[in-house]
Structure formats: C-alpha cells, structure tokens
Amino acid sequence: MSIDLADRTAALESALLAGDGRLDATLVADARDVAGRARERAGLSADHTVVALAGATGSGKSSVFNALAGGELATVGVQRPTTSHALAAVWGQGGAGPAGALLDWLEVSRRHEMGTPLASGDTAEQDMRPGGLRGILRGTGRRPAELTSGLVLLDLPDHDSVVTEHRVRAERLVERADLLVWVVDPQKYADAALHERYLRPLAGHASVVVLVLNQVDRLSPADADACLADLRRLASHDGLADARVLGVSARTGQGMDALRGLLADAAARRRAANDRLAADERAVARRIADACGDPPPERAAQRARDGLVDALEAAAGVPTVVAAVRGSAVRDARAATGWPVTRWLGRFRPDPLRRIGLRSGPAPGSRAARTAKALGGPGTAGPPREDLGRTSLPAVPAALRAGAQTAVRDYVDAATRGVPDAWALVARRRAADGTSDLPDALDRAVAGTELEASRRPAWWRVVGVLQWLVLAALVAGLVWLAVLWLFAYLRLPEPPTPVLTLGGAGAPELPWPTLLVLGGVVVGVVLALAARVAAAVGGRRRAARARRRLRAAITQVADAVVRLPVGEELAALARCRAGALVAAS
Numbered sequence: 001m002s003i004d005l006a007d008r009t010a011a012l013e014s015a016l017l018a019g020d021g022r023l024d025a026t027l028v029a030d031a032r033d034v035a036g037r038a039r040e041r042a043g044l045s046a047d048h049t050v051v052a053l054a055g056a057t058g059s060g061k062s063s064v065f066n067a068l069a070g071g072e073l074a075t076v077g078v079q080r081p082t083t084s085h086a087l088a089a090v091w092g093q094g095g096a097g098p099a100g101a102l103l104d105w106l107e108v109s110r111r112h113e114m115g116t117p118l119a120s121g122d123t124a125e126q127d128m129r130p131g132g133l134r135g136i137l138r139g140t141g142r143r144p145a146e147l148t149s150g151l152v153l154l155d156l157p158d159h160d161s162v163v164t165e166h167r168v169r170a171e172r173l174v175e176r177a178d179l180l181v182w183v184v185d186p187q188k189y190a191d192a193a194l195h196e197r198y199l200r201p202l203a204g205h206a207s208v209v210v211l212v213l214n215q216v217d218r219l220s221p222a223d224a225d226a227c228l229a230d231l232r233r234l235a236s237h238d239g240l241a242d243a244r245v246l247g248v249s250a251r252t253g254q255g256m257d258a259l260r261g262l263l264a265d266a267a268a269r270r271r272a273a274n275d276r277l278a279a280d281e282r283a284v285a286r287r288i289a290d291a292c293g294d295p296p297p298e299r300a301a302q303r304a305r306d307g308l309v310d311a312l313e314a315a316a317g318v319p320t321v322v323a324a325v326r327g328s329a330v331r332d333a334r335a336a337t338g339w340p341v342t343r344w345l346g347r348f349r350p351d352p353l354r355r356i357g358l359r360s361g362p363a364p365g366s367r368a369a370r371t372a373k374a375l376g377g378p379g380t381a382g383p384p385r386e387d388l389g390r391t392s393l394p395a396v397p398a399a400l401r402a403g404a405q406t407a408v409r410d411y412v413d414a415a416t417r418g419v420p421d422a423w424a425l426v427a428r429r430r431a432a433d434g435t436s437d438l439p440d441a442l443d444r445a446v447a448g449t450e451l452e453a454s455r456r457p458a459w460w461r462v463v464g465v466l467q468w469l470v471l472a473a474l475v476a477g478l479v480w481l482a483v484l485w486l487f488a489y490l491r492l493p494e495p496p497t498p499v500l501t502l503g504g505a506g507a508p509e510l511p512w513p514t515l516l517v518l519g520g521v522v523v524g525v526v527l528a529l530a531a532r533v534a535a536a537v538g539g540r541r542r543a544a545r546a547r548r549r550l551r552a553a554i555t556q557v558a559d560a561v562v563r564l565p566v567g568e569e570l571a572a573l574a575r576c577r578a579g580a581l582v583a584a585s
Contacts, residue, residue, distance in 0.1 A: 015579030045098030203239025333535030474520025
C-alpha cells in the first residue's frame with residue numbers, strides 16, 4: 001500500500017494519540033519530533049532539496065563541498081574542530097523567498113548564493129548499480145550543468161568534534177536534511193561510532209543516503225575497490241544495503257562528476273524531502289507497532305468472561321434469589337389454589353422474596369392487594385420499583401467475595417494476554433478501580449431485576465374458582481345433612497332425599513347430601529394436590545426466567561465495571577497498532 005506523506009503523518013499522530021501514557025516516553029518523544037518535522041518541512045519550500053555533507057574531522061568533507069560548489073567556500077583542515085557552523089551553498093535565492101525560510105528553519109546563517117550552475121559533469125560515468133537512489137535519480141539523464149536552482153548544499157560541523165555544541169548542530173541538521181551524503185576516508189570508514197551512532201539508526205533510509213569514500217587517489221585501484229566493497233558490506237549490515245556508495249577524490253576530481261550528477265537529479269526530481277520524511281515516519285512507526293505487539297486472542301477472553309459472570313452471580317447471591325423466587329412462586333400458588341379449608345395456614349409461612357427485601361406491598365391475590373387495586377393504589381403489579389435500591393440478602397461469604405476478585409483478575413489476565421506490559425497494567429488498574437463499587441452495583445442490579453413477584457397465571461384463578469365451587473358443594477352437603485339431622489332429632493317426618501344408585505337394582509345407594517360432602521372433600525384435596533404439582537412446575541419455570549434476567553443484569557454490571565474499561569484499553573491499543581501499521585506501510 002502506498003500513501004502520501006500527509007496521510008502517513010496523520011496515521012502516526014493518531015497512533016500517538018491512542019498510545020498516550022502507554023507508550024515509552026522516549027519513543028513518544030521521537031515520534032512527535034518526526035511528525036512535527038514532517039509538518040514543518042511540508043510548510044516550507046518543496047522546490048528545494050537540502051543535501052547535507054556529513055563526516056568526521058579529516059575526512060575531506062569540506063573539500064568535497066568546495067569541489068561541488070566550484071570555489072573555496074569552506075575552510076579546509078585536519079585540526080579539530082575545523083567546521084564549527086554549517087555553511088550553505090544555495091542554487092537559487094538564498095537570502096529571501098522560499099529558500100531563505102527553509103534555511104531559517106535549518107538555522108543556517110552562513111549562506112552563499114551560487115551565481116553559476118552546479119559544476120559541470122556527466123552522469124554517464126555514474127555507477128548504475130541497482131538500489132539506493134535509483135528511485136530518485138532514474139530516468140532523467142539530466143546533466144548537472146543544467147541545475148541553476150532548487151539545491152541547498154550544506155557543509156555540516158564534524159560529527160566527531162571535540163566541542164559538544166558542534167556535534168549537536170551536526171546531529172540536528174542530519175535529522176532535518178532531505179538527502180544525506182556521508183563522507184568517509186580510507187582510514188576511518190569502518191569507525192564503530194559512525195556506524196553505530198549515525199548509520200545504523202538510518203536503517204530503511206537507503207533511498208536518501210549516499211556514502212562517499214573520499215581520498216581514493218591515495219589508494220591503488222585494487223585497494224580502492226576493496227575499500228568500496230567493504231564499505232558496502234558494512235552499509236548492508238547497518239540496514240543500508242541499497243544506499244549508493246561512491247569513490248571520489250576532491251583533490252583530483254575523480255568520481256566528482258558522478259556525485260554532481262546524483263545531486264542534480266535529486267534536486268530536479270524534488271522527491272528527496274518526501275522520501276526522507278516518509279522513511280523517518282516508517283522507522284518510528286515500526287517501533288510503535290513493535291511496542292504494540294500482536295493482537296490478543298479473543299477466545300480466551302470469552303471463556304474468562306463466562307467465568308467472570310459466574311463468579312459475580314455467586315457474589316451477588318443470585319442462587320439465593322433464584323431459590324427465593326421459586327419458593328415465593330410456590331407459596332403464592334398454594335395460597336391461590338389450595339383447599340380453602342387449609343390454605344389459611346400458608347399465611348404463617350414467611351415469603352422468601354419479602355424476607356430478602358425483593359418484594360414490597362401486599363401479597364398477590366390477598367385481600368389487601370385486591371383492596372389496593374380497587375382503590376387505585378400501588379398494589380403489587382408493574383415493573384420493579386425505582387426506590388427499591390437495596391436488598392436484604394445475607395452477607396456474601398468471604399470466599400465468594402475473594403472468588404469474584406479472582407475472577408476479575410483472571411478475566412483481565414486472559415483479555416490482556418500477550419498485550420504489552422504498559423497497556424496490561426493500565427487495564428488492570430482500571431478494572432481494579434471499578435471493582436471498588438462492585439458490591440453495590442451487583443446489589444442494585446439484583447434489586448432492579450424483574451422477578452415476576454406479582455404475576456398471577458390464569459390457571460390460578462381457574463383453580464381458585466373451582467376450589468370455591470367445590471367448597472360450596474361441601475358446605476351445601478353439610479347444611480343439607482344438618483337439616484336432615486334436625487328433622488330426625490325433632491321426630492319430624494323426614495323430607496324426601498334424592499339418592500344416587502351406584503349400579504342396578506339392589507345396588508348401594510348414596511344420598512346426595514353425603515355425596516356432596518364426600519365429593520367436596522375428595523375433589524378439593526385432589527385439586528389442591530394437583531395444583532401443588534403444577535405450582536412446583538411453575539415455580540421452577542419462573543425461577544429459570546428470573547435466573548436468565550439476573551444473569552443478564554449481572555452481565556451488564558460485569559461489562560460496565562470490568563469489560564468496558566479493559567475493552568477501551570484494548571481498543572486504544574488496536575487503534576495505536578493500526579495507525580502505526582498504516583504509517584509504517
């Protein structure tokens with residue numbers, strides 16, 4: 001994928017925003033410096049290419065600068081330090097206009113406007129080995145004599161100067177230059193300080209780095225080839241395998257035409273600035289992407305989420321509430337469908353839901369409930385009351401509380417498995433902060449769950465009506481028998497009593513009053529027993545529905561208190577990784 005510099009910079013800044021406070025402070029500072037330089041450089045002249053000649057004392061850097069400029073502009077010497085301030089040779093207007101603003105940004109005050117084109121030379125003798133600046137230089141065949149503007153050539157202070165201020169100036173300009181030309185000599189081209197401190201950090205910048213081996217006139221052709229081959233080997237080891245490597249002699253002019261042609265083409269194509277900044281952003285974005293690590297596995301987090309909800313259910317007393325819902329449903333069903341002769345005994349049984357503070361008001365079906373409904377009072381129907389904010393559940397055992405805390409830690413560990421330590425620590429801290437209010441949140445979730453405490457199934461009413469009809473038959477039979485007894489007691493003629501013949505002629509006969517009494521007792525008891533079985537089934541079903549609602553409520557608490565903070569951290573990590581990968585593409 002190829003993106004322009006503005007989009008790359010925006011992606012890098014989005015990664016920094018997402019990783020704020022999580023990424024290493026040094027990495028963040030480096031990335032912000034790179035993004036800042038990109039935006040600053042984008043606001044300056046795009047028609048000028050800044051080429052910096054960098055090197056150690058005695059490498060002939062200033063001599064190469066003078067050879068390219070075609071005059072003695074820079075002081076040449078081997079005494080430390082020779083170059084204390086950067087010197088600029090500008091092809092174009094250097095004191096004012098776009099080039100002036102660019103040099104002001106570079107903080108280069110010593111400027112020379114070049115009135116003649118870049119010294120004559122022919123690109124035909126350049127080393128055409130693939131790689132390096134091939135993308136910048138390919139295809140124009142431009143002669144450097146044609147270049148009259150668009151090039152800013154800098155002679156930097158020595159990077160190994162004994163004066164710290166000089167080294168700081170050189171390093172600052174190395175960071176801001178569009179094209180870097182490192183001038184080395186046969187004695188110090190393999191210097192460890194040069195490769196470890198300057199070239200190795202430029203890995204991936206081969207398109208904007210040129211290595212120039214100066215003073216090749218002091219070597220035999222075989223030795224010069226050997227030094228150039230060894231310099232290429234070291235550059236490859238530094239991550240600059242495609243960088244151009246040239247052998248020149250500022251004193252004799254050997255190889256200088258190739259270097260002039262290279263700089264002329266770079267200035268003409270005007271791509272070096274973008275290539276340098278893109279390489280800088282790619283390098284720092286790769287560091288950010290490496291710091292973000294790989295995405296954590298999702299399955300482990302899902303398994304840990306189920307375990308978290310299970311543990312929070314236990315800590316919230318959900319099993320106790322479910323048992324209370326079942327017991328209360330059975331109690332209410334028996335009160336509504338039991339044998340009227342004995343159902344009043346159920347009033348002495350405590351209501352499990354009322355005992356744990358999850359039911360207020362009169363019991364469903366009671367006289368108080370009917371009166372309240374008739375008067376338009378609150379009754380017992382409707383959704384859970386908002387003022388019912390706390391329950392009276394028994395205190396949760398310490399083992400269950402510890403289990404809930406362990407489940408929270410296990411979930412965070414599973415969700416952040418493989419996540420960099422900085423992000424994982426923030427996720428753990430946010431989850432731990434959220435658990436301080438966890439007991440109250442769980443209690444409110446339980447108290448606010450609809451438990452169907454006021455629900456009265458239609459079959460309760462049907463069975464209740466049947467029970468009262470059966471009881472009415474029983475009472476009618478008893479009254480009838482009482483009247484017959486009174487007639488017999490008073491020696492009055494017994495009124496005719498209908499009977500039910502149980503069979504044919506001579507079969508036993510059962511008086512209807514007796515049948516009403518016996519039938520009322522038997523049918524009432526059997527109906528009550530059948531209703532008790534149905535109440536048990538209904539209680540289990542209501543408890544199952546309550547269990548699902550309670551689990552959903554506990555899951556919402558787990559999401560809000562634990563999963564949401566952890567998820568926000570993982571989402572920020574994903575945004576940081578995505579932005580870094582885009583910027584590094």
